[in-house]
Amino acid sequence: xxxxxxxxxxxxxxxxxxxxxxxxxxxxxxxxxxxxxxxxxxxxxxxxxxxxxxxxxxxxxxxxxxxxxxxxxxxxxxxxxxxxxxxxxxxxxxxxxxxxxxxxxxxxxxxxxxxxxxxxxxxxxxxxxxxxxxxxxxxxxxxxxxxxxxxxxxxxxxxxxxxxxxxxxxxxxxxxxxxxxxxxxxxxxxxxxxxxxxxxxxxxxxxxxxxxxxxxxxxxxxxxxxxxxxxxxxxxxxxxxxxxxxxxxxxxxxxxxxxxxxxxxxxxxxxxxxxxxxxxxxxxxxxxxxxxxxxxxxxxxxxxxxxxxxxxxxxxxxxxxxxxxxxxxxxxxxxxx
Amino acid sequence: xxxxxxxxxxxxxxxxxxxxxxxxxxxxxxxxxxxxxxxxxxxxxxxxxxxxxxxxxxxxxxxxxxxxxxxxxxxxxxxxxxxxxxxxxxxxxxxxxxxxxxxxxxxxxxxxxxxxxxxxxxxxxxxxxxxxxxxxxxxxxxxxxxxxxxxxxxxxxxxxxxxxxxxxxxxxxxxxxxxxxxxxxxxxxxxxxxxxxxxxxxxxxxxxxxxxxxxxxxxxxxxxxxxxxxxxxxxxxxxxxxxxxxxxxxxxxxxxxxxxxx
Numbered sequence: 001x002x003x004x005x006x007x008x009x010x011x012x013x014x015x016x017x018x019x020x021x022x023x024x025x026x027x028x029x030x031x032x033x034x035x036x037x038x039x040x041x042x043x044x045x046x047x048x049x050x051x052x053x054x055x056x057x058x059x060x061x062x063x064x065x066x067x068x069x070x071x072x073x074x075x076x077x078x079x080x081x082x083x084x085x086x087x088x089x090x091x092x093x094x095x096x097x098x099x100x101x102x103x104x105x106x107x108x109x110x111x112x113x114x115x116x117x118x119x120x121x122x123x124x125x126x127x128x129x130x131x132x133x134x135x136x137x138x139x140x141x142x143x144x145x146x147x148x149x150x151x152x153x154x155x156x157x158x159x160x161x162x163x164x165x166x167x168x169x170x171x172x173x174x175x176x177x178x179x180x181x182x183x184x185x186x187x188x189x190x191x192x193x194x195x196x197x198x199x200x201x202x203x204x205x206x207x208x209x210x211x212x213x214x215x216x217x218x219x220x221x222x223x224x225x226x227x228x229x230x231x232x233x234x235x236x237x238x239x240x241x242x243x244x245x246x247x248x249x250x251x252x253x254x255x256x257x258x259x260x261x262x263x264x265x266x267x268x269x270x271x272x273x274x275x276x277x278x279x280x281x282x283x284x285x286x287x288x289x290x291x292x293x294x295x296x297x298x299x300x301x302x303x304x305x306x307x308x309x310x311x312x313x314x315x316x317x318x319x320x321x322x323x324x325x326x327x328x329x330x331x332x333x334x335x336x337x
Numbered sequence: 338x339x340x341x342x343x344x345x346x347x348x349x350x351x352x353x354x355x356x357x358x359x360x361x362x363x364x365x366x367x368x369x370x371x372x373x374x375x376x377x378x379x380x381x382x383x384x385x386x387x388x389x390x391x392x393x394x395x396x397x398x399x400x401x402x403x404x405x406x407x408x409x410x411x412x413x414x415x416x417x418x419x420x421x422x423x424x425x426x427x428x429x430x431x432x433x434x435x436x437x438x439x440x441x442x443x444x445x446x447x448x449x450x451x452x453x454x455x456x457x458x459x460x461x462x463x464x465x466x467x468x469x470x471x472x473x474x475x476x477x478x479x480x481x482x483x484x485x486x487x488x489x490x491x492x493x494x495x496x497x498x499x500x501x502x503x504x505x506x507x508x509x510x511x512x513x514x515x516x517x518x519x520x521x522x523x524x525x526x527x528x529x530x531x532x533x534x535x536x537x538x539x540x541x542x543x544x545x546x547x548x549x550x551x552x553x554x555x556x557x558x559x560x561x562x563x564x565x566x567x568x569x570x571x572x573x574x575x576x577x578x579x580x581x582x583x584x585x586x587x588x589x590x591x592x593x594x595x596x597x598x599x
Contacts, residue, residue, distance in 0.1 A: 005429030005472035088425075217444050221436055224488070225423035230388050232492075233412030233440045278427040 008277025018289035022070060025296035029066035032303050065190045067198050069299045070292040072258050075205050075250035077291020078284050080265025082212045085219040085280030086243045087148055094251040094265035097138060097244060098158025099131050103255035104186055105162040106130020111182050112169045124200055124256040131252020134158055138244060188259035188314025190299050201253040211246030215239050216281030223280055261314045263321025264291045270328055339363045340496060344394035345384055354380045355551045362496060362527045367518055369542030370531045373572055376548040378531045379420060379500055385529065386417040386498050412440035416492035420500040422485045426474025430484050433473055434459055437491030455491050462517055463487035478505040496527040503534065515541040539563050539587055547571060569593055
């Protein structure tokens with residue numbers, strides 16, 4: 001570690017840069033696909049309200065995939081930064097409080113019941129129901145004056161329960177094909193999602209983001225410990241409630257609509273932390289954009305890779321994310337010397 | 338004008354910590370909280386800072402309750418320095434001290450000129466201006482304690498409640514810190530400080546509150562509180578006494594149970 005702290009980049013230029021990169025990646029994501037598409041023509045037709053084939057491909061396939069990639073990535077990145085700030089632990093990730101596993105289990109239950117075949121949005125609705133139920137259980141478990149340790153423990157309990165229930169569903173799957181379908185869904189993907197999916201999760205995510213961002217000053221204070229943060233005028237129970245609620249809304253709906261996409265929420269905050277001067281509050285929005293960029297890049301990657309059927313998104317983000325963690329281990333070891 | 342705690346009783350996890358304790362913090366005065374380990378000093382300090390609600394009794398802040406004042410107003414009135422001193426290592430010293438200005442800033446507002454001046458003053462008071470740009474994690478334990486004290490001073494509150502601010506400091510900075518606390522008290526701040534060093538407590542505090550097993554044993558001028566009987570009963574020690582340039586002081590010399598040993 002150099003003696004001088006990295007002062008970071010001023011917030012406005014950094015966020016502007018990240019927002020621009022996110023927009024650019026969204027545009028590239030729309031330009032990439034399996035069939036050639038005259039993007040300019042498609043956009044003109046779409047804006048003119050003409051239901052030409054290029055316009056349909058853009059609106060029904062490319063646009064929802066790109067938008068969901070950005071929304072899901074933003075949610076995972078921001079929730080990861082929020083959890084690392086709340087737990088004051090760089091190894092925390094959005095799944096640490098058990099919401100993602102519960103959302104996955106909710107979706108798996110819908111798969112299992114066969115509802116997903118009759119109703120297109122049954123799957124994400126099941127996932128969201130799972131996430132909300134888990135949040136209610138979490139709040140009941142924690143009560144008002146819960147400590148960080150209690151929160152982690154409750155998360156571990158929820159995670160193992162939802163994981164076991166998912167495994168049970170696989171165990172009892174009526175046929176191998178059903179089990180395979182569940183396993184593939186759990187790996188996470190943005191394929192074949194529609195604008196209905198976007199409309200379903202967008203309001204939930206926006207609310208979740210707003211709740212998380214509202215905690216930014218309190219998260220900065222929390223880096224000094226709980227008593228000091230409270231002495232600076234922040235209500236820790238209210239802070240925890242907003243963060244858990246916000247993460248549950250954002251991550252729960254992300255998992256519900258795409259399946260599990262790991263490592264984004266863990267890795268992105270680490271990469272961006274030096275750029276915001278190590279302030280947990282400033283990291284939130286930056287990390288959201290970073291997550292969006294990473295998910296979009298991975299999703300563009302799976303379509304450009306000559307592997308068919310295309311790799312699952314969750315697999316690719318984990319493959320990209322793991323080396324970053326190896327590098328982090330190296331850096332932490334050097335700093336410890 | 339004062340913080341007045343009356344009949345404070347606290348149990349934590351079923352274990353009684355404080356019983357019927359009265360305490361008062363006045364502007365312009367350094368109050369030393371002393372007592373053996375486990376006497377309830379930190380718990381009393383947390384109650385005074387409104388970080389812990391007592392089971393019985395209440396605290397009055399210049400005539401108002403903590404609830405009536407509200408969190409934000411209370412945070413501007415009381416600065417609290419925690420015992421352990423947790424800090425995120427990668428943050429710069431200046432940014433950390435700047436967190437003390439959070440109660441004065443609207444949420445999401447950038448630090449203004451008043452905030453920057455308060456930070457500069459606090460850095461200078463604690464003799465840490467020289468490493469304002471350093472990462473907190475690269476400082477020694479004592480340097481970090483001074484930075485955290487600067488963070489508390491940056492609040493520029495009417496009252497400063499400090500839990501063992503001398504822990505880990507070299508002798509020079511122990512004396513500097515106590516002189517600093519005295520100075521800000523003379524400028525009108527009410528200071529409460531938890532101390533273990535009875536020599537320094539006797540020299541630098543205007544008043545001492547002695548706790549033992551969760552009860553207030555004595556509250557008054559240092560010379561009255563630190564008499565031989567109390568030192569024997571509460572701390573189990575005998576102290577030497579002397580004076581230097583007209584200022585009397587005591588020096589903990591030996592434990593009494595050794596003398597009684599066969």
